[in-house]
Structure formats: C-alpha cells, structure tokens
Amino acid sequence: MRSCTICGHGLSDVRALRTTCEACQSRITQQLALIEGEWPHLADALEPARGHSGPRVSGTPAWTLPAEQVLNLIGPGGIHSRLYVRYADLAVARGLQPTAMPSGPDARLAVAIRGIRRHLPWAVQAINLRELADEARQCAADLKVALGTAEKEVTVPCPGPDADAPCLGRLRFDRDRNRAYCRTCRIDLDPGEWLEHALKIGYLTA
Numbered sequence: 001m002r003s004c005t006i007c008g009h010g011l012s013d014v015r016a017l018r019t020t021c022e023a024c025q026s027r028i029t030q031q032l033a034l035i036e037g038e039w040p041h042l043a044d045a046l047e048p049a050r051g052h053s054g055p056r057v058s059g060t061p062a063w064t065l066p067a068e069q070v071l072n073l074i075g076p077g078g079i080h081s082r083l084y085v086r087y088a089d090l091a092v093a094r095g096l097q098p099t100a101m102p103s104g105p106d107a108r109l110a111v112a113i114r115g116i117r118r119h120l121p122w123a124v125q126a127i128n129l130r131e132l133a134d135e136a137r138q139c140a141a142d143l144k145v146a147l148g149t150a151e152k153e154v155t156v157p158c159p160g161p162d163a164d165a166p167c168l169g170r171l172r173f174d175r176d177r178n179r180a181y182c183r184t185c186r187i188d189l190d191p192g193e194w195l196e197h198a199l200k201i202g203y204l205t206a
C-alpha cells in the first residue's frame with residue numbers, strides 16, 4: 001500500500017495511484033485560500049501609523065512587527081517568492097515552462113497561487129508534495145501571526161495514558177487536526193475527550 005508523501009497515512013484504494021491523500025490536498029487548498037484572502041490586509045499590518053489617528057478599521061492590528069518578520073513576509077524571500085518557487089517547481093516537474101516571475105509582490109503572489117492551484121490536481125497524482133505542503137503551511141502561519149490572528153496555542157498538563165502512569169508532558173490542542181496531543185507520552189485525544197479532561201482539571205468551566 002502506498003502512503004501519502006505528506007502525512008504518511010496509507011492511501012485508500014481510490015487514491016492508490018496518487019502521492020497525496022485527500023486531507024493533505026484539501027489542506028493545501030485551504031491554506032492557499034487563506035493566504036490569498038489575508039494578503040491584502042498585510043499592508044495595513046505593516047504600516048501601524050495608518051489608522052492610529054482616526055477610528056481603527058476593524059481587523060487592522062495596531063502594532064508593529066520586528067523588521068526581520070516584515071522581511072520574512074514581503075522581503076525578497078517573502079511569501080510571494082516562496083510560493084512562486086513552489087509553483088515553478090510544479091510547472092518544471094510537469095515539463096512546462098513556468099510563467100515569468102512578475103516583479104511586483106502582489107502580481108507574483110497571484111501568479112504563484114493561480115499556478116499551484118492549476119497544477120495541484122496533477123501533482124497529487126505524480127510527485128512528492130512535502131515541500132509545497134510545508135511552505136504553504138508556514139506562509140499561512142506567518143501571515144496569521146503578522147495579522148495578529150494567530151490563535152494562542154492551548155496547552156494543559158497531560159493526564160497520561162492511564163491513572164497509574166502519570167505523564168509530566170503538556171497536552172496541546174491542535175486546531176488544524178482538531179485533536180489534543182502530548183509529545184511526551186504520545187497520547188492523542190479526540191475533541192470530546194479533550195473537553196472532558198479540560199473540564200476535570202478546571203482549565204475550562206462548564
């Protein structure tokens with residue numbers, strides 16, 4: 001049985017001839033949509049002076065970012081370029097000439113996202129998409145942080161696999177996977193079990 005090149009899960013019969021599972025494919029699609037939707041707001045986040053005197057436009061963070069983070073987003077190696085490189089890789093892997101890289105960041109990002117979307121249905125049947133998946137996730141995460149929309153990661157003391165084997169690790173709730181996981185004992189809770197534990201230790205109140 002072949003397994004997904006991104007998450008390593010076995011591929012079902014319908015996807016046996018592919019390289020990527022459906023969940024990983026749709027995660028990439030969602031992250032591209034998020035990046036496309038959030039990108040236009042980045043200019044506001046990077047210019048904190050704007051909107052300070054007047055009423056704040058909703059969704060416009062009023063704080064500055066460290067220069068290094070700004071570069072990471074819109075500098076020469078920013079999100080637009082990181083995704084353009086992934087797009088060009090897909091085109092080349094398919095034996096096509098990539099669309100020339102536009103010099104403006106907005107246009108470059110648009111070409112990158114459009115191109116990845118166009119080649120994705122082919123790519124999930126043909127090549128290892130690990131790097132693309134990592135890049136899309138990282139770009140989406142960087143944007144979320146910059147825009148102040150990153151949700152704080154929730155961690156609580158881990159209950160351990162059973163009452164006789166207490167664990168010193170932290171249980172982390174992952175909103176993307178909708179599971180709570182502990183790296184120490186590798187316990188993996190579904191949302192119901194997580195809720196029950198969080199109530200029991202008083203982290204959440206009913």
Ligand SMILES: [Zn+2]
Nearest residue numbers: 004007021024
């Ligand atoms: Zn997968």
Ligand SMILES: [Zn+2]
Nearest residue numbers: 158167182185
């Ligand atoms: Zn644990």
